[in-house]
Amino acid sequence: MLKEKLLELRQQALSTIDSADELKALQEAHVRFLGKKGPITEILKGMGKLSKEERPDVGKLANEVRQLIAARIEEKKTDLEARLLDLKLESEKLDVTLPGRKTVPGSHHLLASIIREVEDLFIGLGFSIEEGPEVEQDYYNFEALNLPKDHPARDMQDSFYITDDILMRTHTSPVQARTLEKHKGVGPVKIICPGKVYRRDNDDATHSHQFMQIEGLYVDHKVRLSDLKGILTVFAKHMFGADREIRLRPSFFPFTEPSVEMDISCFRCGGHGCNVCKGTGWIEILGAGMVHPNVLRMSGFDPSEYTGFAFGMGPERIAMLKYGIEDIRHFYTDDIRFLKQFYRA
Amino acid sequence: MLVSYNWLQDYVDLDGITPEDLANKITNAGIEVEHLNYPGEGLKGIVVGKVESCTQHPEAEKLHLCQVNLGSETVQIVCGAPNVAAGQKVPVATVGARIAGNVKIKRAKLRGEVSNGMICSLDELGFDHNYVPKEYADGIYVFDDEVPVGADALPFLNLDDALLELDILVNSAHCMNMIGVAYEVSAILDRPLHLAKPHVEESDQEASEKIQVMIADPKKVPYYGARLLTGINVKPSPRWMQLRLIAAGVRPINNVVDSSNYVMLEYGQPLHTFDYDQFGSERVLVRAAGENEEITTLDGQRRKLTNEDLLITNGKQGVAVAGVMGGENTEVSAATKNVLLEAAVFDSISIRRTAARLQLRSDASSRYEKGIDRNRVVSAADRAAELLTQFADATVLRGIVDAGERTVPDCMITMPWQKINQVLGAQLTLEEITGTLKRLHFSVETEGDTMHVSVPARRFDVTIPEDLVEEVGRVFGYNHIKATLPEGTSAHAALTPYQKARRRVEALMEGTGLSQVYTYSLTTKESVASYAVRNQEAAPTQVIWPMSEEHAALRQSMIPQLINVVHYHLNRQMPNVKFYEIGKVFLPVAGAARPAEEEHLAGIITGKRSERTWEGEANDVDFFSVKGIVETLFDALGVSSQISYQPAKRSGMHPGQTADILRNGEVIGYVGALHPKVEKDNDLNKTFVFEVALDALIRHGELGITYQGLPRFPSTTRDIALVVKRATAASDLDRVIRKNGAPLLHSLRLFDVYEGSHVADDEKSLAFSLVYQDPERTLTDDEVNAVHEKIIKACADEFGAELRG
Numbered sequence A: 001m002l003k004e005k006l007l008e009l010r011q012q013a014l015s016t017i018d019s020a021d022e023l024k025a026l027q028e029a030h031v032r033f034l035g036k037k038g039p040i041t042e043i044l045k046g047m048g049k050l051s052k053e054e055r056p057d058v059g060k061l062a063n064e065v066r067q068l069i070a071a072r073i074e075e076k077k078t079d080l081e082a083r084l085l086d087l088k089l090e091s092e093k094l095d096v097t098l099p100g101r102k103t104v105p106g107s108h109h110l111l112a113s114i115i116r117e118v119e120d121l122f123i124g125l126g127f128s129i130e131e132g133p134e135v136e137q138d139y140y141n142f143e144a145l146n147l148p149k150d151h152p153a154r155d156m157q158d159s160f161y162i163t164d165d166i167l168m169r170t171h172t173s174p175v176q177a178r179t180l181e182k183h184k185g186v187g188p189v190k191i192i193c194p195g196k197v198y199r200r201d202n203d204d205a206t207h208s209h210q211f212m213q214i215e216g217l218y219v220d221h222k223v224r225l226s227d228l229k230g231i232l233t234v235f236a237k238h239m240f241g242a243d244r245e246i247r248l249r250p251s252f253f254p255f256t257e258p259s260v261e262m263d264i265s266c267f268r269c270g271g272h273g274c275n276v277c278k279g280t281g282w283i284e285i286l287g288a289g290m291v292h293p294n295v296l297r298m299s300g301f302d303p304s305e306y307t308g309f310a311f312g313m314g315p316e317r318i319a320m321l322k323y324g325i326e327d328i329r330h331f332y333t334d335d336i337r338f339l340k341q342f343y344r345a
Numbered sequence B: 001m002l003v004s005y006n007w008l009q010d011y012v013d014l015d016g017i018t019p020e021d022l023a024n025k026i027t028n029a030g031i032e033v034e035h036l037n038y039p040g041e042g043l044k045g046i047v048v049g050k051v052e053s054c055t056q057h058p059e060a061e062k063l064h065l066c067q068v069n070l071g072s073e074t075v076q077i078v079c080g081a082p083n084v085a086a087g088q089k090v091p092v093a094t095v096g097a098r099i100a101g102n103v104k105i106k107r108a109k110l111r112g113e114v115s116n117g118m119i120c121s122l123d124e125l126g127f128d129h130n131y132v133p134k135e136y137a138d139g140i141y142v143f144d145d146e147v148p149v150g151a152d153a154l155p156f157l158n159l160d161d162a163l164l165e166l167d168i169l170v171n172s173a174h175c176m177n178m179i180g181v182a183y184e185v186s187a188i189l190d191r192p193l194h195l196a197k198p199h200v201e202e203s204d205q206e207a208s209e210k211i212q213v214m215i216a217d218p219k220k221v222p223y224y225g226a227r228l229l230t231g232i233n234v235k236p237s238p239r240w241m242q243l244r245l246i247a248a249g250v251r252p253i254n255n256v257v258d259s260s261n262y263v264m265l266e267y268g269q270p271l272h273t274f275d276y277d278q279f280g281s282e283r284v285l286v287r288a289a290g291e292n293e294e295i296t297t298l299d300g301q302r303r304k305l306t307n308e309d310l311l312i313t314n315g316k317q318g319v320a321v322a323g324v325m326g327g328e329n330t331e332v333s334a335a336t337k338n339v340l341l342e343a344a345v346f347d348s349i350s351i352r353r354t355a356a357r358l359q360l361r362s363d364a365s366s367r368y369e370k371g372i373d374r375n376r377v378v379s380a381a382d383r384a385a386e387l388l389t390q391f392a393d394a395t396v397l398r399g400i401v402d403a404g405e406r407t408v409p410d411c412m413i414t415m416p417w418q419k420i421n422q423v424l425g426a427q428l429t430l431e432e433i434t435g436t437l438k439r440l441h442f443s444v445e446t447e448g449d450t451m452h453v454s455v456p457a458r459r460f461d462v463t464i465p466e467d468l469v470e471e472v473g474r475v476f477g478y479n480h481i482k483a484t485l486p487e488g489t490s491a492h493a494a495l496t497p498y499q500k501a502r503r504r505v506e507a508l509m510e511g512t513g514l515s516q517v518y519t520y521s522l523t524t525k526e527s528v529a530s531y532a533v534r535n536q537e538a539a540p541t542q543v544i545w546p547m548s549e550e551h552a553a554l555r556q557s558m559i560p561q562l563i564n565v566v567h568y569h570l571n572r573q574m575p576n577v578k579f580y581e582i583g584k585v586f587l588p589v590a591g592a593a594r595p596a597e598e599e600h601l602a603g604i605i606t607g608k609r610s611e612r613t614w615e616g617e618a619n620d621v622d623f624f625s626v627k628g629i630v631e632t633l634f635d636a637l638g639v640s641s642q643i644s645y646q647p648a649k650r651s652g653m654h655p656g657q658t659a660d661i662l663r664n665g666e667v668i669g670y671v672g673a674l675h676p677k678v679e680k681d682n683d684l685n686k687t688f689v690f691e692v693a694l695d696a697l698i699r700h701g702e703l704g705i706t707y708q709g710l711p712r713f714p715s716t717t718r719d720i721a722l723v724v725k726r727a728t729a730a731s732d733l734d735r736v737i738r739k740n741g742a743p744l745l746h747s748l749r750l751f752d753v754y755e756g757s758h759v760a761d762d763e764k765s766l767a768f769s770l771v772y773q774d775p776e777r778t779l780t781d782d783e784v785n786a787v788h789e790k791i792i793k794a795c796a797d798e799f800g801a802e803l804r805g
């Protein structure tokens, strides 16, 4: 009798569990079939009334049924929980293609980036960075650089004068003169001088009354023009690509003798001729030369002991060439749509 | 300097060298050929025609019917030029020809008459009208000599030429004349130079009987030579001379003026011609002008001189401003018969000053300014005499009447020849070096290791051994020098602490969302003194001759320019922007012309904290956004503990939202909101700015880093809310809490500010979180309570603070 009842209970319980579709129904099933007042407990309680022969069989069966139901509930619970989790996850689904919450950093000015790149290269080559005043004495800006008053080359750089003797520096070369002077005739002096310079030009697409310059100077025993060529080759390859070649053309600057212009092979066409290099295959990048003995002498260096080279370049020109920028005024208009294009420069 | 390729062939054989080759070689040797022009480019089908007959057009008064012989045929051409006439030889653009501007000539009918081509003016052949001789300015060109009818007209008009435009720098003044260029080209090509010595037929009459020359100051006038030429017939100069002048950018006038200009172009020696009969005496005296002495120059202008100017006089009055411009009263005219020809050397600085002051820069003055060949002055006078004999029927009186030195000695440079290799880093042989110098027509003698080089005066730019290094280097070619790396002392280099810190400031500003800008140091006089961190007593630094009012004075703050940058963006629908600049400000110093230069950092922010996203609009930036930026900066530089803020009233700033920034009690900057009036005037939205003296922030010693071990004992956190008067500064409470909490108070953070119905109208509640900690042990409640009570009491005593319930 009890056996049949147990089997029936088992059947009932299993079908209840199987049809449960939420955890609550499972809990109810647990209480209903396995609870303290549930039928199986009742049966086990009533075991005493059974005969000795019946007792082990029924007891065993009752325990089996109980365990089976418990196991099935557990199984079903895991099942339901997994399903519920799936549902929850489904409901949490995002459009992962929507933009994230970015921090938008500001951009480094392109000219600052170019200057930094040049600085880092030359620091690696043993050059220190020297800076100096932007309002200069005529002496450091011109005279100490072999440009005495009435030198015709002063026409080349019409200047903003503050008084007859004080002006906005027209190049960063006065920093060279000042640094040489500080070294009191003892080399080596190995510096680069970046900074703002000023000339009396009307601002247009290719002229700016204020612009940047980076000059370099190396004075030591036995510095040669071939060394200048070597250093400038390293510079050209670093800034414009490893397969760049350079050439030096004679030129004139009052503070160097000999003076040269450095061209690099065109990075756009590789030297075959294009509109960047105006068909020549070469692009003029900077002016350089061997420091004029008068410059050394005036700053306290003995030209029979020391020689040196100097070079000067325009970060604007480098930037304009590298990125095809058509108007120098962009650098000083500071349109954010311009600036942020060079965020990674 | 415009160099005619055809003319150059008078002196150097250019066989096998195209104009392009030549231009490249000259550029590579150091004188940049800026342009290479072919004046006849694009012209086609222009032939020499002969006007056989010329009759009136039956229908049009101003037109002529010309029968023009083109060699192979004779055609009718309708011509409107007033100067056309039978018998002329003229350039004819035949049917199918191309003239200047790529205009194609077609057969046409003009008022019923057929025209088979066009008789050309020089303008129509591409000549610049400014250089066209007066006699052809309003009509067709007429060949004045024997040219073959039917031949291609271009060679006879020098339109088969190529023009090289040289960029003459200070060191290449020797190439401001054809002979100088010829020397250069001869050296570059290593080809012989052909220079003809001028030949002058002199009469028996001595010039010195008719003229005397005196120089007052031989330093300013090293040489003055005069020749007298009589019986001159003033007329147009020959075609070849006119065309060479035009090619060089000089307008032909007449044979006298043209000859002197021609010699200037050829020899580089400026010459001047006076009408001898108008000269007023038989005596040339060159002296300094008197102060305010006046002269009418040949452009008709009355000019006032100073005693810095050199004046050519007839002993009584001025007849020319030396080296700059002749006087009107002695100008050569069509009626001139006798000419006094001047060939002189004037001090270049003096000429430069005079030309600049009178604003009379001419071909002559620019040559004097840059320097001329001292040894060519007499032969230049002879060359002019030769030309005037040939083309102006002149008779040349015997001798040059002169004063001063006719020639100067060569410049001797003595040097070890190996110095050239040492400076260049080359391995040239002695033969290669002397060979190169000889190509330049320098004479060289060697004596063991020493080399003596004698440099003629035409190369007055070569005076020291380094100049010879350059001459050898550039003619030999720098491309033959192998690159090396310096062998000298190896130097260690690194950024200075300041430079390193400045880079960190840049990175930090960009990290907080500010983009770097560069603005101009020169700004308007009006805005220059506003927004300075420290007001300056002295007047702002100004430039003497500004280019414009926009850039007239040196900025004392970067804020005005940053306001302009924001304004620019607002005008272009970009209302949410943040910028910073690092740059110099220029603080005037009383009694000194040079301002003190300080490097400052300035920033400006406006609009939303970020652009609107799909999640919605961000908050507006406000005072605490901008203050947070500077605080982040001070934290990063490790100076926060030395910084304090004080409410400040500053011109152009919001009176209630501005704080001075102090470091150890000294004002180093400020932060705040722009004054609403400034915002209105500049069409700005709410805008916040800061400026800090970077020098003061970084240079005065960055604080070092002291390591502290990690805490081994737990900390205790207590929060308090203190109710105080609204006017009480949070920073004051902060200071008192820290002072009384030491040493157990480990950190302090303000986390709430409340004003509202739960406190009185004139009160606010500030809530702080306090963390107590001892590095050596765990604190007991009693210990913490004791300190905490002490803090609360101190706040009550100092600010009347009450604990909020």
Ligand SMILES: [Zn+2]
Residues within 6 Å of the ligand: A266, A267, A268, A269, A270, A271, A272, A273, A274, A275, A276, A277, A278, A279, A281, A282
């Ligand atoms: Zn190219």
